Amino acid sequence: MADGSGKFTFEFDGKPVEARPGDTVASALYRSGRRIFTRSFKYHRPRGLLCMAGKCPNCLVNVDGTPNVRSCVTPARNGMHVRRQNAFPSLDHDWLSGVQRFDWLMPVGWYYKTMTHEWSWHAAEPYIRKVAGLGVAPEPGKGSTDYEHEWRHAEVAVIGGGPAGLQAALELAQGGAQVTLVDDQSELGGHRRYRKSAGGVPSQLIAQLQSLSSVEIISRAHCFGLYEGNLLGVVQANPHAGAIERLIHLRAKRVVVATGAYEVPFPFENNDLPGIMLSTAVQRLIRLHDIKPGNQAVVVANGSQGDEVTADLREAGIELAGAVTPDQVLSALGSSHVAALRTKQGELACDLVVICGPRVPDGGLLHQAGAKMAWNEERGAFLPLGLPANVSAVGEVTGVWLAPAIPLPPRDLAFHKRSFVCMCNDVSTADLRDAISEGFDQIETLKRYTTLTMGPCQGRMCQLSGIGVCAHETGRSMGETGVTTSRPPNPSVSLGALAGPRHHPTRRTPMHYAHDESGAVWMDMGEWKRPRYYKSASAAAERACVEEEYRAVRERVGLIDVSTLGKLDVKGHDAGKLLDKVYTNRFSDLKPGRVRYSVLCDEAGIMLDDGTISRLAENHYFITTTTGNLDFVEQWLEWWLVGTGWDVHITNLTGGRGAVNLAGPKARDVLQALTACDLSTKAFPYMACREAEVAEVPALLLRIGFVGETGWEIHFPAEYGEHLWKKLLETGKSLDIRPFGVEAQRLLRLEKRHVIVGVDTDALSSPYDAGMAWVAKLDKADFIGRNALSRLAEAAPPQSLIGFIMNEDAIPQDGAAILVNGALAGRVTSSRYSPHQGKAVGLAWVTSASASAGAEIEIRVNGGTARARIVPDAFYDPAGDRLRM
């Protein structure tokens, strides 16, 4: 717990660590004496703090189960659980650090050179995965989902809260603009927070900005991408308690990039030892966290570039063991921590090496936005040129105030396997030299072959040195060598932030809770929840429950919720004309009070959807679509209306109407008890529709028969759903009515050979090969797909949708392969055990040559084959008498 001084503790690898207010995880660990923060990717070399700015890979830890968290910029919180990564048994004594002794066995392009047989990678991969790498992703389902997404809009977005960004934001706001300022630190001020000579934090400027209502400030948020239309990807850490990260989709009319410049190291032997730090990291530890980073320091700097940090070291009471220029440095000595720096003048004993490295303009966002990065000799940096409209840059990112820190390309470069360019993936100067000598001498191919710039730091630490080595080896200039392309995300972003919270929109039918009461077992259908079947008092297994429901429909009466059907109300003088144009069947001659089935095809004659269309009045139709295709059908109808000037109005009633299907030989008895409408076949024949009250609810009744029994599809205002559902069940109780689910419905329709478009058909199925030629009315003047269908009508289809009955007891799975004379001849689309036939039946695509009625086919079942025969008719009531009773 926090005590009076504000101190608190968190856990690192199970041990308590004390932290002060303002501490990051890394600063608290460093103060507690920790020097090794990570073990490197390949060789398990010890690594310590390098940049203290969230730019390098050296301090990645696991925080509360989230891997690869940059500990140097993550605020320490009371009670957090921090763990090491990629080290066993501990960071200080990692058994696998012995791997580095065999680095000569791992030349550049090691995978390509050693994994030359198919089996070698399969054999080696599990071990490589265990030995190499960074953090470990949480197990499926175990990771935190406390991530948020937010959408924001700004007139101007200013990226970077340093002096330039602050000044730009203030001037823009004073000019009347609405400004959103994004800064990746916990406090504004940029380098002026830790560089004494820069004049201290501009608190007056910050106070002024904070007082303006037109300025919005987002702190602890890094901008990882600048996309088309000035969309900025921003990830904010810990936006509030209980949220790990928030992804902000920030859309701005204008973007001002003020990301400044950051310092990078340069290669020399053992340049990765803990205790070797960038000068800005040293300054941050001293100024921001009141930490003395070492006792004896060597400053590596050119000319006066080390003066500022030297003064800081003196003030912090650190002894100066020496000051050398970069070209004097030979190597660092030490095993788990730097102990001395070997220079051309001799060895300098020390526990801290301060590197005043080159400063790199943080221009990744500008590069992504389309700016060219051009080498500027005078600044020693690649600078952005040619900014797109509405994107501008201010401050150090433009190159102002920069001066070369080391000669680039380097003049005399030492090649060594432990002279690291890329800390993320352990790529050394020797690796780069070898890759170049093997022919990878262009910066983009060099990158891909060596993985340079491809680690968590995304090239921020290594790109400049890598280009330098490439230029040195190829004899080209820096500008000729060029930079690798910057792509988002830069820096890397956690997958959790991109995935966001787990929001699954769910749609429930009006009778949802009534199904729950009846013991529904649910299934997902798109966004909808539908009862798959209902748990029965007398049966436990799904198949037995489904069969009970099946028998209720075939022998007595059953009730199913079909509210998920798409429902479109189509009105207007030209409604019939539109339906004639879009559907394959004819509707303009349909009499009011009648229903007709149709499919809908595209111009290639492929079936896209099917459904029934009822004509309620002269200029009024009612369409049902399949559950998943509603949006498509509605948009398709609207599209064909564009520009016609026709009088048609389409209303989507799907959510506003509930629907049930009451079916079975006793369906009439149940329904007649609840309605005054005459349900006799004479007054209300098959394929007719009527508007009538059912249980005092205004309803539309369609006499149709998807399941193959006498039945009515009843559509009604959704708010009466539960009332009507319960009333129907109550009325049918004496007739032993049963609610039935999707699974029983699929079995019932399969026995009738009713096709489900999208299940039994695919993107190559026309009505002709599906055996539904009657649905295409080619004598209509024109309709969508007519041209293609009229051709298909004359050609023999290559495949046909057939029905089969098994000769044996096996039940094939949907998708099972079909063999004729031992050769592959098709596949099963739907198959179920048919209680009526006493054998499994199904639908399948087979080559037309094998599709003759009575022919025998073989179907793959459980690894073997089972025999079946092709039948021409429906498996149940082929004449359709039961529908018309």
Add this chain to the structure above:
Amino acid sequence: MSFLIPCPHCGNRSVYEFRFGGEVKQRPEAEAPAEEWMEYTYTKANESGVQKEWWYHRSGCRQWLQARRNTTTNEVLEAFFPQ
């Protein structure tokens, strides 16, 4: 892909609010020769540059519109309701 489409009804909106409806083409006459129908049904111009396209404002006004878009830069030059 994150460009904006200036919907003539709703104003500048993210492309994610829209459904792409393909290139704008002229549907052949019912009895046009097979080549014309084949061209219309299967061939795409796939212009490298500005082309006229259908877009449906699914999460907005739910209307079909046409836009002239540069396919190499994703700049939408104009969007309008077809007459």
